[in-house]
Amino acid sequence: xxxxxxxxxxxxxSEAASLELGCxxxxxxxxxxxxxxxYPGQHLQLLLKYFSGDPLVKGIKGxxxxxxxxxxxxxxxxxxxxxxDTAEYFCAVxxxxxxxxxxxxxxxxxxxxxx
Amino acid sequence: xAQVTQNPRYLITVTGKKLTVTCSQNxxxxxxxxxxxxxxxxxxxxxxxxxxxxxxxxxVPEGYKVSRKEKRNFPLILxxxxxxxxxxYFCASSLNTYQPQHFGDGTRLSIL
Numbered sequence: 001x002x003x004x005x006x007x008x009x010x011x012x013x014s015e016a017a018s019l020e021l022g023c024x025x026x027x028x029x030x031x032x033x034x035x036x037x038x039y040p041g042q043h044l045q046l047l048l049k050y051f052s053g054d055p056l057v058k059g060i061k062g063x064x065x066x067x068x069x070x071x072x073x074x075x076x077x078x079x080x081x082x083x084x085d086t087a088e089y090f091c092a093v094x095x096x097x098x099x100x101x102x103x104x105x106x107x108x109x110x111x112x113x114x115x
Numbered sequence: 116x117a118q119v120t121q122n123p124r125y126l127i128t129v130t131g132k133k134l135t136v137t138c139s140q141n142x143x144x145x146x147x148x149x150x151x152x153x154x155x156x157x158x159x160x161x162x163x164x165x166x167x168x169x170x171x172x173x174x175v176p177e178g179y180k181v182s183r184k185e186k187r188n189f190p191l192i193l194x195x196x197x198x199x200x201x202x203x204y205f206c207a208s209s210l211n212t213y214q215p216q217h218f219g220d221g222t223r224l225s226i227l
Contacts, residue, residue, distance in 0.1 A: 092158075101163050107157040108157045
């Protein structure tokens with residue numbers, strides 16, 4: 001079955017530290033990839049997305065992600081985190097190259113940034 | 116303002132009492148979905164719809180029904196709710212599968 005794995009369930013960082021959150025998926029065909037963020041008490045918002053082209057994508061608030069097809073990975077990075085980045089982060093995969101709006105989410109990574 | 120509106124936001128009810136959570140979007144989006152969010156499990160897709168009268172099962176459809184009679188509305192129906200359906204539910208819509216999904220503010224259901 002298709003699945004999305006986020007290896008880090010909880011991450012605690014100090015401000016200005018660098019961040020990398022792992023995401024691996026199990027589907028072998030064409031995929032569309034997303035990272036969403038959920039701030040406390042809020043709904044999900046899109047951070048960035050990858051459909052094709054340059055495997056390094058830049059999103060909002062200084063986040064970026066790299067698609068490595070051979071590793072089935074789409075890791076999220078940020079060079080220097082801020083306290084306001086405290087949130088839960090979800091990787092999501094749309095299999096079948098967007099033929100439907102089926103979306104499979106990872107279990108999420110809770111990031112706490114200490115001032 | 117572009118938005119996805121869910122009602123109710125909170126509901127406490129009892130086992131077996133049918134309930135409907137409404138979802139409406141004002142962006143003329145083709146695609147709509149329902150998710151449930153549970154601690155440690157992330158978001159799991161319940162049902163999705165690609166157009167009026169076109170719906171399909173997601174990963175956890177058991178115990179739920181949906182309908183898509185109009186483009187803007189996508190209600191989630193629990194015919195006979197059970198305690199294992201206690202969860203936070205999100206409705207989402209998108210213009211197409213290449214655009215990000217816009218999420219509603221969530222509906223917290225507690226089934227006793």
